[in-house]
Structures are given as structure tokens and as C-alpha cells.
Amino acid sequence: MSSDMTLYWGSGSIPCWRVMICLVEKELSDYNSKLVSFEKKEQKSDEVMKINPRGQVPAFKHGDVVVNESMAICLYLENTFKNQGTQLLPDDPSQQALVLQRFMETQNIMDKAKALFFHRFRTKQEDWDQGYVGEKIKALAEELPLWENYLSQYGEGSFITGKDFTLADASLVPALAYLMRMKLPMKERFPCLASYYERVSDRPSVQSGWPPHWKDTPGYDYLKDV
Amino acid sequence: MASDMILYWGSGSGPCWRAMICLEEKGLSDYTSKLISFDNKEHKSDEVLKINPRGQVPAFQHGNVIVNESLAICLYLENTFKSQGTKLLPDDPAQQALVLQRAVESQDFREKAAYGVLSYFMRTKPEDRTEAMLEEKKKTCHEELQIWEGYLAKLGDGSHIAGKNFTLADACTFPFIATLVRMGFNLSRYPHLAKYYDLVKDRPSVKASSPPHWKDTPNKDTLKDI
Numbered sequence: 245m246s247s248d249m250t251l252y253w254g255s256g257s258i259p260c261w262r263v264m265i266c267l268v269e270k271e272l273s274d275y276n277s278k279l280v281s282f283e284k285k286e287q288k289s290d291e292v293m294k295i296n297p298r299g300q301v302p303a304f305k306h307g308d309v310v311v312n313e314s315m316a317i318c319l320y321l322e323n324t325f326k327n328q329g330t331q332l333l334p335d336d337p338s339q340q341a342l343v344l345q346r347f348m349e350t351q352n353i354m355d356k357a358k359a360l361f362f363h364r365f366r367t368k369q370e371d372w373d374q375g376y377v378g379e380k381i382k383a384l385a386e387e388l389p390l391w392e393n394y395l396s397q398y399g400e401g402s403f404i405t406g407k408d409f410t411l412a413d414a415s416l417v418p419a420l421a422y423l424m425r426m427k428l429p430m431k432e433r434f435p436c437l438a439s440y441y442e443r444v445s446d447r448p449s450v451q452s453g454w455p456p457h458w459k460d461t462p463g464y465d466y467l468k469d470v
Numbered sequence: 471m472a473s474d475m476i477l478y479w480g481s482g483s484g485p486c487w488r489a490m491i492c493l494e495e496k497g498l499s500d501y502t503s504k505l506i507s508f509d510n511k512e513h514k515s516d517e518v519l520k521i522n523p524r525g526q527v528p529a530f531q532h533g534n535v536i537v538n539e540s541l542a543i544c545l546y547l548e549n550t551f552k553s554q555g556t557k558l559l560p561d562d563p564a565q566q567a568l569v570l571q572r573a574v575e576s577q578d579f580r581e582k583a584a585y586g587v588l589s590y591f592m593r594t595k596p597e598d599r600t601e602a603m604l605e606e607k608k609k610t611c612h613e614e615l616q617i618w619e620g621y622l623a624k625l626g627d628g629s630h631i632a633g634k635n636f637t638l639a640d641a642c643t644f645p646f647i648a649t650l651v652r653m654g655f656n657l658s659r660y661p662h663l664a665k666y667y668d669l670v671k672d673r674p675s676v677k678a679s680s681p682p683h684w685k686d687t688p689n690k691d692t693l694k695d696i
Contacts, residue, residue, distance in 0.1 A: 298617070316570035319545070324563055336548045337550055338535045344542035390523065 250276035252292050252303040258354060259314035260297050260302040261418035266318045269414065270329035277288070303328030315347070318411055332411045333447040342405045345373035353391070353419045356384045357467065358368050361426060362407065364466045384470050389424075391416075392434045401443070409447070418453070425463035428470050471604055475501035478518050478529040480508045481681040482652075484580060485540035487645035494675030495641065496555035501567055505682075541573065556675075558638040565633060572621070572632045572639035576646065582614040584646035586655060587696050588625040596638045608696055618643075622662035631666065636673065643671050652684055654691040 249272060252262035267275055280286035280301060288299040296303035296312040304311045305432060306324075311317045322332040332338045360380040364372060404412045420441045424430060430438040444450060475498060479486035493501055504528060506512035512526040522529035522538040530537045532550075537543045548558040562568045586607045590599070618631075625633065632639035641669055647667050651657055659662045 257588075295618075306567075307564075309567045311567040311571055313571050313574035315541075316567070316574045320567050323566065337532075337546075340549065341532075341535045341537040341542070341546045344545050345537055345539050348539035393523075393630050410517045 247274060247276075248307045250278060250305045251275050252278045252287070252294075252301045254279055254280050254287060254301045255457045256282075257301055258422050261421075261453040262314045262415050262454070263302045263304065263317045263321075265414040265449040265451050266411070267334065267410070268449035269322050269332060270325045270450045272325065279456075303357075305403070308325045310339070311351045315415075316412060319346075322411060322450065323432045330409060332354070332414065334408070335412065341385065343412045346404055347415050350415040351362065352387055353384075354417075354422070355421055356380065356387050357419070357426070360384065361464075363468055364383075365464070384467070388434055388470070390435070392436050395436045395440055400439070402440075402462070403442070403444070409444075413444060413468075414449075417447075417450050421445070421454075423467055425458060426467040427463065427465040428467040430447050435470070472498035472501040474533045476484060476504060476521075477632075478504045478506055478513075478527045480513060480522065480527050481683045482505050483527060483681075484584070484645035484649055485683065486528040487679055488540045488646075489530060489543040490641050490672045490679035491675045492547045492558060492638070492643070494678050495558060495636070496547050496551045498547070498555070499678065502585075514533055519555050524584075535541075541642065542571070544641060548638060556636060558636075558641065560633075560635075560637065562565065563685045569632045569637045569639045575637065576642040579614060579643055580619060580646045582610045583618070586611045586614075587693060588649075591692060594606060610675040611696065613665065619660045622666055627662075627665060628669065629666075631671070633687045636670070641675075642669060648680075650693065652681075653691050654689055654694040658692065 251260075251263060251267065268271060272394070280292060284330065286292065287301050290302065292303050293299050295305055295310055298312065302312070302314050302317060303316045306320075311318075311320045318332070333343055340352075347442075352394065361378065363376060363380065369374075370460070391404075398406055403409050404416050420430070420437060424441065430441065472493070475493070477486075477489060477493065478488065493499060503518075506518060512518065513527050516686070518527065518529050519525050521536055524536065524538065528538070528540055528543055530543050532546075535546075537546045544558070559569055564570055572620060590604065590607050594603075614640070621631065622629065630636050630640045631643050644667075647663065648671065649659070657667060
């Protein structure tokens with residue numbers, strides 16, 4: 245029952261997007277959707293801080309149950325609504341292990357991409373530390389082939405852990421979208437990932453969480469040199 | 471059955487310690503323990519790379535099942551051995567949500583409290599360090615510690631990090647509190663954290679998996695003035 249669910253989220257927040265994907269996959273799409281403005285610092289409002297004292301989104305409430313941290317919310321949703329919607333965590337031990345691992349591993353992509361984004365975003369172009377930037381580009385350039393390799397083991401049309409859409413995809417696709425938003429040349433450099441991204445982007449749950457402001461504005465080209 | 475389990479780990483690695491605590495708690499203490507030397511770069515050996523292409527520990531194998539990423543290993547162990555040993559993830563939705571949240575939040579503790587200043591010291595040569603950056607790292611460290619002190623204060627004396635009982639959240643967080651203490655941090659400024667540390671450090675699973683080289687050498691004083 246999602247009418248007693250509330251999600252505070254912000255446009256462009258990858259962790260929020262993961263949660264929104266899981267909500268739709270678990271057939272909970274009529275949750276109360278509370279979009280906050282980062283510009284107005286609404287994530288630090290009393291309303292959000294009551295749910296998440298860290299003043300961060302996603303902040304989630306289900307009846308009396310509060311859950312923050314996107315990974316925790318996703319796991320909570322899968323565990324609590326195991327028998328409805330898409331099965332996001334397989335029962336088979338080997339598959340489950342793989343899904344849990346890839347799910348956690350996606351943080352590597354975000355950490356490396358965010359480091360680059362924030363440096364370039366917060367620093368004037370003339371002050372960009374080329375050494376630091378070079379280092380971060382290298383880190384991302386070494387991270388993505390791992391994922392290209394994970395995916396290329398499976399045939400055309402597969403998901404990141406094989407034949408089924410799982411928590412791992414819910415976490416990965418928004419991260420890839422973030423990279424694309426920053427003009428990472430995915431098609432040229434990582435064709436398997438590019439084709440996966442194009443296909444899974446059309447999934448209704450993924451579409452439901454697409455950052456609204458991304459549709460109207462271009463992204464920065466911070467990752468074009470990866 | 472732990473005889474078909476292998477864990478590659480390094481002494482002092484918090485993430486490895488998380489996995490080892492869970493193995494002990496689930497009654498799987500007779501796993502095959504493969505201690506690698508970071509100094510000899512054994513985490514990049516072919517043997518480890520075969521399990522974890524990232525060349526990182528913990529790297530875990532259970533029969534034919536491979537799991538890397540400490541949180542994934544912990545969740546896999548709890549899910550697969552649900553009915554034996556300590557219950558690391560409560561069934562009650564509200565309790566489970568809190569445990570999952572704190573377990574994921576322990577990454578913030580790790581990055582900001584345990585390693586904020588430490589990483590800065592380890593990665594930046596003394597001549598390149600700035601007072602401003604150090605102050606920022608110290609501030610972030612203390613802000614994070616205050617958050618956790620608050621969590622424990624609310625739960626009352628004798629509690630664990632997410633409630634009355636020892637759970638996944640404790641397995642994930644404790645190693646990083648212990649890291650602070652090891653590096654000479656004065657925890658007595660945070661009385662609830664200090665009491666919690668004393669409570670959990672003597673738990674059999676924690677003692678059994680404590681970093682071996684910590685037992686043989688005195689604590690450092692790297693963080694004594696932080």
C-alpha cells in the first residue's frame with residue numbers, strides 16, 4: 245500500500261532515482277512524491293530533517309517506518325514487498341550474491357564520477373587542478389571497463405547480472421545516466437554499456453525517476469575526455 | 471557449512487573485519503581464512519584477482535558462489551544462514567529498516583569519522599598539507615561522531631547501534647570505531663560511543679576477528695590531537 249508512503253527527493257539526485265525505480269518495480273507507484281529544491285536548500289527544511297536528521301534525500305517514510313540511505317530503502321522495499329512486483333533480489337544463492345555485489349559496486353562509479361563533477365563544478369575553469377582532474381579521469385577510465393566486461397559476458401538484451409532486472413540494475417542505470425549527462429562518450433568507448441543503457445532507459449520505472457530538469461537543460465561536458 | 475568457505479582478508483581492513491564478525495556470528499567460524507599481506511601487495515595476486523578482479527579484500531567464496539564488497543558479503547551471509555547463529559537482520563519492518571539504514575550509514579562513519587583525517591595524513595605529504603584542509607577534515611569528523619553519539623544516547627545505555635540487540639549494523643560500524651581508537655583518538659569525549667566501544671570490543675565474534683597485528687603492537691598516536 246503506497247498511499248501511506250512518502251518519498252522526499254531532489255531532481256538529479258542519483259540515489260533518489262534508485263529508490264523511485266524500486267518503488268515502481270514493486271508496484272508502489274502511488275507513493276506521496278515530495279520534490280525538494282536543492283537550490284532553495286529544502287533538503288535542510290524541518291519537514292525533511294524530521295525524517296532524515298542529516299538533511300539529505302532520499303528520505304522515506306512508510307507508515308511509522310522511517311528509512312534513509314538509498315541502498316537501505318531499496319533493500320527494505322524488496323524485503324517488505326517480496327511477493328509483489330518485480331523480484332529485485334533472487335532467491336538462488338549464487339545469483340543473489342552477484343546482485344548484492346553489483347548493487348554495492350555501483351558506488352564505485354558514483355564516487356569517481358562525482359569527484360570529477362564537483363571539482364569542475366565548484367572550481368573556476370582557470371583553477372582546475374589538471375593533475376587532480378587527470379587522476380580522476382584515469383580512475384573512471386579504469387572503472388568502466390570492469391562494467392563493460394561484466395555485461396559483455398551475457399548476450400544481447402541482458403541485464404547487468406544476467407537475464408533479469410534486479411536491484412543491481414536499479415542502482416546502475418541512474419549512474420550511467422549521470423555519466424551520459426556529463427557527455428561521457430559511452431557509445432565509442434563502452435558499446436555494451438551504451439546499448440544496455442539505451443534499452444533499460446526506456447523501462448517505465450527508470451522513466452518515472454528521470455530528473456525533470458534534465459529534460460529541459462543540457463548537462464556539463466565534464467566527462468567528455470574519459 | 472563453513473569448510474567450503476574461503477575469505478581473503480588483510481589485517482586492519484575494516485571491511486574485512488565486518489565480514490569476519492558476521493561469519494563468527496552466524497556460526498561459520500571454521501571458514502578457510504586466507505590472510506594476505508598488503509605490504510607485499512598480495513591483494514593484487516592472481517589468487518585474489520580470480521575471486522575479485524578489483525584486487526580488493528574482502529574477497530569471499532562459498533562453494534561456487536563468489537561475493538565481494540563487505541556489505542554484500544554480510545547481507546549474503548545473513549540471508550543464506552537466516553536460521554542459524556545470531557539474527558543479524560530483524561524481521562520487524564521498523565527494526566529492519568533501522569538496521570539497514572545504520573549499516574549503510576556506517577560508510578559515512580568510515581569515510582568521515584574514521585578516515586577523514588587519517589586518509590588526509592596518509593595521502594598528503596606533510597609539506598602539502600594545509601591548516602584549512604585539516605580543520606575542515608576535523609570538523610567533518612566531529613560532526614559525524616556527534617551524529618552517532620546522538621543515536622546511542624537516544625537508545626540508552628547498554629544498547630547496540632540500532633537497538634537492543636547486536637545486528638548487522640554493529641558488525642558494519644564497530645570496526646571503524648575500533649580504527650579510531652587504534653589510531654589514538656580520544657573517544658572519551660563521546661561517552662556513549664566510548665561505552666558502546668567497551669561493550670562490543672569484548673564480544674566473542676569481535677575478539678576472534680580482531681586485526682592480529684593490533685594485538686602485538688601498541689596503539690598509534692596519529693589521531694591523539696584530533
